[in-house]
Amino acid sequence: MAEMTKKAQAFQDYLDEKNIKAFVSEIIENDPEETxxxxxxxxxxxxxxxxxxLLDRSIFSMIRxxxxxxxxxEENELAVLKLANELNLKYKPFKLYFDGEGSLILDxxxxxxxxxxxxIGDMIYGMFNVLIQFLNENYRGIMKTIW
Structure with missing residues (x-):
């Protein structure tokens, strides 16, 4: 069985210390990045x-x-991509895009x-606050463009 990287274990320790039960963790077996x-x-x-x-052994961590x-x-793709591009230019930490299944993803x-x-726990939770504020301000406009 694979073990968590130092980063992942530090985040798990943070969750345990703060008694945060909102997460379920999964170690990806046979992953070269040890995600x-x-x-x-x-x-x-x-x-x-x-x-x-997503935490691995690289210097990067992802919130998705x-x-x-x-x-x-076909009807909404161009309008959603234009909106995503506008938001990507305006909000530095976020990147909106369509994944391979056509889902709109925010990274x-x-x-x-x-x-x-x-x-790491404080960094990630600090970004959650920014993320939630962004979504609260922009979600309806994004969904209106999708519909």
Whole structure:
């Protein structure tokens, strides 16, 4: 059985210390990057959006939210991509894009070198606050463009 990287273990320790039970963790077996996925959700406008925290042995960590599953159509693709591009230019930490299944995804990439593992929980939770504010301000407009 694979073990968590230092970063992933530090985040798990943070969750345990703060008694945060909103995440389920999974170590990806036989992954060369030794990725641990922490699964949860974020609630926006009454919708529970799937949220992942992806931690591995690289200096990068990802927070990923599925804004809308399999929503890309021929009719909305251009308008959604234009809106995503506008938001990507305006909000530095976020990148919106369609994945291979046509779902609208929001990624946040953080630099998290192993030497700073003690702060990883605070860093990730700090970005959750920014993420939730962004979604609360923009979710309806994004969904209006999708529909």
């Amino acid at each position: 641990t996925v922490f699964r949860s959700h974020v609630e926006v406008d009454g919708q529970q959006l799937p949220l992942l925290v 939210v599925q804004v809308s599953p399999k929503c890309k159509t 946040i990439c953080l630099l998290t070198p192993d030497e700073e593992t003690k702060e």
